Amino acid sequence: MTSVIEVENLTKRYGDVIAVDDVGFQIEKDVIYGLLGRNGAGKTTVMSILTAQNFASRGRVRVFGEAPYENARVLPRMCFVRESQKYPDDAKAPHAFRTASLFFPNWDQELCDRLVADFQLPMNRRIKKLSRGQLSAVGVIIGLASRAEITFFDEPYLGLDAVARQVFYDRLIEDYAEHPRTIILSSHLIDEVANLIERVLVIDQGRIIMDETTDDVRGRATTVVGDATAVESFAAGREVIHRESLGRVVSATVLGTLTDDDRRLLATSGLDVAPVSLQQLIVRMTQRAADGRTQNEGALR
């Protein structure tokens, strides 16, 4: 695997606040990443440092092997439209798209036109008069149609309704299949993007707490469904991260990989195995990381 982004010891401070804390990771070519984490975890800060919109306090960032800052060889190969992107005052969506076509060498006008129709984006209204969802659509269209080798989507779904979000996910996958590229999608609608992302990067309080393939993350836990007593006896002694019940039927998500013994036990107790919600797993991991920190701090005192 070739990596397109390499990050070492990246730290970003704002006064006393450490937004990104000594982070290191690599982004592989032509993979769709989910950059997940709570609000204020440092997702946007990391993305804006990678695209040289913001500056690191310490550490090293390499994109296509070069430092991205003021680098006209590297920057046009990346596209990062912020969640709160600003546009020139009286610009309308076509102005923004025409400008994007000037700067992104792989810009596809046909794709852009199709997306405008898909999102029913008004072309005659000034961008500052658009609704939140339409504003997000402008950013999404630039991100997709620019077909940059590395594309960042920063919570692109804000204000988009369920239909529009699905349009985005569908178009993203379609276009990715035809033109594979590296995509970094920041989101906290984790289950919605779970089927899209191949790798998961979870950032919490400025640190990367998970950097794995989505499949590996899913393998970390199992959801067992069946009769309440059977489920409870299977879950006894295991860490249950989520439990739901409907009458006598209980579904419990337990941490840990299943052993052969576990599988036999499940079969004999008549329990079914269901897919794990990525969101629940990540929420649990994030909470656990937070607990770990509190304990460490407690031990230090």
Add this chain to the structure above:
Amino acid sequence: MTAISPAATATPRGRILNVVRMQYVNRMTFVWIPLLILGAVLVFSVVIWVMIPYGGPKYSAGSQALIWYLLAVGIQSLTLTFPFSQAMSVTRREFFFGTYLTAATTAALLAVVTTVGGFIESATGGWGLNGWMFYTAWTWDSGPLGAALSVFALAMLTFTAGFWGATIYKRFGGLGLTLVLVGIGALLIAGLWVIGRLNAWVAVFGWLASLGVVPLSLVVLGIVVVLGATEFWMLRRLVP
């Protein structure tokens, strides 16, 4: 399935010109609105001149309306267009030179329009009303080119003031901008005090009057260059 290859990107000069095209992509801001303001002010001035019974020369300082507009353009170039240019993967250097090139083009356009206006005024004796908006004896002292240069320099200074002030505000906050403005004020007051102490007011005014429009415009452009250089330095570390 076609993998995305690093497509040939525009040359550095091409990308700076693309910034100019980005600024002009909505021609309203940099072209039509300034011309509209100028046209409207001229019409208003003519109407007012017609209403004034006085037969001597009547002057309109209406063209200064443009100055305020260019100040706003300078501010918005930074607060809105700069963040947009960052999303377009434009380097700060490309943005700076492209934006100044745009401002210079607009300033040149205004200089041409005002100078043509001045020609018309002097040919028609002030639109047949003895009313003067574009032509003043002092700015035309060195001929039409000198007059054009003065408009160009003033337009560039106004744009730069907005661009520069907005950059200080974004980098150093409201307090920073206030301190800089207070500092500039203090320097001016100190200058006035020194001139007063030296009893040099007559000499200073004499010098200014003798300076002529071209050297004075060049002084203004010098200030623009100095402010522009500090602007570049601040922009290099500016976060959108």
